[in-house]
Amino acid sequence: MTSKPWILFDIGGVFALADDGVWQKRFSLGLRDLSGLDDDQFGACVDAADLPRIDIESDVETEYWSRLGDALGLDETTRHEVRAQFWDLYCGTPNEQLLSYARALPAPVGRAALSNSADGAREQEERRFGLSSVVDPIFYSHEIGVNKPALAAYEIALAGMGAGAADVLFIDDHQGSLDGAAQAGIRGILHTDNTTTIAAIEDFLATYG
Missing domain, CATH: 3.40.50.1000 (HAD superfamily/HAD-like)
Known part of the structure; x- marks a missing residue:
């Protein structure tokens, strides 16, 4: 010691x-609007994506965004934009x-x-x-x-x-x-x-x- x-x-x-606790909600709402889904559809799609636990797992970030993008029907350009926005909000x-x-x-x-x-x-x-x-x-x-x-x-x-x-x-x-x-x-x-x-x-x- x-x-x-x-x-x-x-x-x-x-x-x-x-704005911890605020930016997460803002990001989620923006992602829902971008997907064009209602709340129930959006929640069902995210649940069905079976996303990895990026808060307690390593080397899963690419898989996480790939699965999420597939689940919400986002094209490649939009996926990159969403990912960049996430990190901007996350880091502050x-x-x-x-x-x-x-x-x-x-x-x-x-x-x-x-x-x-x-x-x-x-x-x-x-x-x-x-x-x-x-x-x-x-x-x-x-x-x-x-x-x-x-x-x-x-x-x-x-x-x-x-x-x-x-x-x-x-x-x-x-x-x-x-x-x-x-x-x-x-x-x-x-x-x-x-x-x-x-x-x-x-x-x-x-x-x-």
Whole structure:
């Protein structure tokens, strides 16, 4: 076990700003309208597509969009447009202040991320945000096979960081994820704004050890 402090960040809603819970509905409604189907038909087609679990499976993104496109009768151009729109909405915009702060944390401080995700997120977020220069390692749910707030997600992160629960401060914008972290003995802070989060990190580091 390492004895250094670690800051474990969520990505969506923390490093990446998007209307979580809103953009998903907007995307789904737009896809339904694009397909020309009513609600029942659209739901039946999506169910029949038997889509892979892109949130807890790796190397299935291409299959996911292929099956969805086939189910909704989308041509190749439209499929590419829909896929691009999905990632634009998923990634949102960078939280530049918090990214810069995390990047500038002194070397003894470990910086990692634990995020519920979709297959393809690592590549998309690296291209847009350069996350590998900010946090390492990054634990994506589609790569570790489990979502927060399941206890296993935090146990995998602790093992990957080589850290004890007392060495870690977890930053997330969902209370449920913080509750899951608490089950693993990890203290957390609910991210509501950068000022409060940065102050919490500074306090953790000042009192660590």
